[in-house]
Amino acid sequence: MAAPASSSIYSPLRSSQRIPRGLCNCSPPSASSISLLPRGLRSTSLGRIGFSCLSSDQILTRVAASSAPVMDPTKGEVSLKVSTVVDVDLGDRSYPIYIGSGLLDAPDLLQRHVAGKRVLVVTNTTIAPLYLDRVVEALTRGNSHVSVESVILPDGEKYKDMGTMMKIFDKAIESRMDRRCTFVALGGGVIGDMCGFAAATYVRGVNFIQIPTTLMAQVDSSVGGKTGINHPLAKNMIGAFYQPQCVLIDTDTLNTLPDRELASGIAEVIKYGLIRDAKFFEWQERNMEALLARDSSALAYAIKRSCENKAEVVSLDEKESGLRATLNLGHTFGHAIESGFGYGQWFHGEAVAAGTVMAVDLSYRLGWIDSSIVERVLNILQQAKLPTAPPEMMTVELFKSAMAVDKKVADGLLRLILLKGPLGSCVFTGDYDRKALDETLIAFCKS
């Protein structure tokens, strides 16, 4: 087997070289162990071999040593800003989520996860003018062995289809991308899902990296390996479980995010609190104003805590045998809204918000939660300026026909995520009174 020699100093991380969990606190690996590092004080080692806790001086030294041709800290070019690494523990498919400010300007982080010499950046018409050049620069700075191509797709959920995904394949084949190439998803959830699915299926699988630029993608869709596209009849019906090499979250990208999209992401943040993290929900109740005002430390904490929750769930149930389905609170109703109302009319998080209210309403009708939870959910969603009811055009029939093709239907039985018990507790079940579901649908639909 001849492996072509590479003179690049940037080798892809192999599984044996992955950054170990619990790096700096020397704690044993756990389902989702977290390295929470005060910025500039400690960080993960960037060397290829060997890991240790480093002081800020040592980090700069190590960065300079491993990346000497590209970064000269004395010129102030480099400011390593990884404040948090959340590890998604999936055996040999484990990967880190880097969260911090200014990470798009940290080439070493990206380059260490690039396998081979060819990179295809997949982005959209909104994000390309804002960040594409910086990402290309980060991928190639001091690394002339890597060549980067890009494909710029139209922006929006309605383009999350097979026809648009074929443009990724067209570009990859025209550019002669081979098995060792890396796809980079630069954008929101639609780009991440499509690029990930393209990476999962191009020459039966190539490496990929997620650079989510919306809060929705940062707290949810970029983490966990769900990739796919929509079918005209139902959302996310075609796809694959496929894990990235890393997720790079530069919180600065949220500065260009429209308000409605920020709120859409907050809907998923709220979900984590409701299904499994009452303390986080209470933190959100106290800090919603700060989140909406884009307070950077509030956002960073919300992203970190969301990723931790998601990483833990995904580590325990990667392929959604059960537990992972709980991440879909409100999503069955929400997907019905998206499909009935038309993809892209509402943002995903807006549909999920209305769907969450409906799931909570059904939970209450079943007698599984008390009314204070219903009120708190309504309050926090209203505070986040998210919808708390489906669009007026949604009918009971539209809900029912969309819900019949939901992926959580098993042998004809629709299973739902419903709250049950105290705040932060939920169930995934097909064992609920269908009459109560009908009542919920009637309560939220005019016909």
Place this chain on the structure above:
Amino acid sequence: MAAPASSSIYSPLRSSQRIPRGLCNCSPPSASSISLLPRGLRSTSLGRIGFSCLSSDQILTRVAASSAPVMDPTKGEVSLKVSTVVDVDLGDRSYPIYIGSGLLDAPDLLQRHVAGKRVLVVTNTTIAPLYLDRVVEALTRGNSHVSVESVILPDGEKYKDMGTMMKIFDKAIESRMDRRCTFVALGGGVIGDMCGFAAATYVRGVNFIQIPTTLMAQVDSSVGGKTGINHPLAKNMIGAFYQPQCVLIDTDTLNTLPDRELASGIAEVIKYGLIRDAKFFEWQERNMEALLARDSSALAYAIKRSCENKAEVVSLDEKESGLRATLNLGHTFGHAIESGFGYGQWFHGEAVAAGTVMAVDLSYRLGWIDSSIVERVLNILQQAKLPTAPPEMMTVELFKSAMAVDKKVADGLLRLILLKGPLGSCVFTGDYDRKALDETLIAFCKS
């Protein structure tokens, strides 16, 4: 988690219930251990729990006991004809290949691998009139809980594309197939590859079963989990590694196979001999007439030995890090012929045969094999009535441009499978003299 109750007696095999390797000879599991059972004398147990060696009487008893509602051996309805089980050992994705005559009439074999209540049979316009009713009957006989839908695609390599595959998704969604459904591929390699890829990606993965009806599919494409479709610019560029629940090979289906397609399959049989099994190659030299005359025991042995070779290679290298690539002897040249000449002009095995001659020619030019191997390869392919040179329209340029997008290109370097050493030995390498490759191309092309 509410799992709907099922009153069906046919439960899908879970991994813990899989038929153990080395069943009847009590040998320890190996990478590819084989139970070779004289027909009617011994067989694998069909009971859900517990396995043992059985006499023919005992088998009939056991079958009747496990399938009493559907099969009455006293009426002569059942003749259990599994003569061979080849196990593909891939940990929790292991599966059996059943090989024998009359297996389409053995409902218990199929039904035990069907998860859930919904089955989608994917087939084509050639195979549907011949075998679809029998497969539906085998899936449903005595099992009213299972409902079967089918989708009949046009026949031919040129339909192995995204547009045709979408018809599978359309039918699955219209029929409200859910995550517990099973896709059944009934047909040749094109159907198996497309149905497998659809199964890999429909709601991010559902169960599937391969029922290959061509020799090509029986000895090669149905085994090993490579699935996918063609891109207009290159073959099999979009796909996934996805393993079936089982492969069911009814050797009787070869009785309806046209001569050219039989020969196409023989090209892959010859390949196994060349790359790793000199004794098998010698057996083929002695038995080619019998194979071409469709002698059933010769065909059964060729299928079994091919599946054993493939299962062993796949078990050692599922994702084609190296060893598995050797199964592609002649395929880089062959794919170039298929893409340059137009998909479907030649059968895959015909292109592979010509490609094999070119790979052998190159191996000889490099001084890696002696001339007797070149002659034996030419002889056996001619005996099988397979092409030994590319079509006249193929030019050096057509070869080069198609080979540049071959999946075995890594970082710009084309790696090839070449013979080296005594019969039955090969290498997968990018370390060969490019001048010799040019000479081979020039020798086989008019321009």
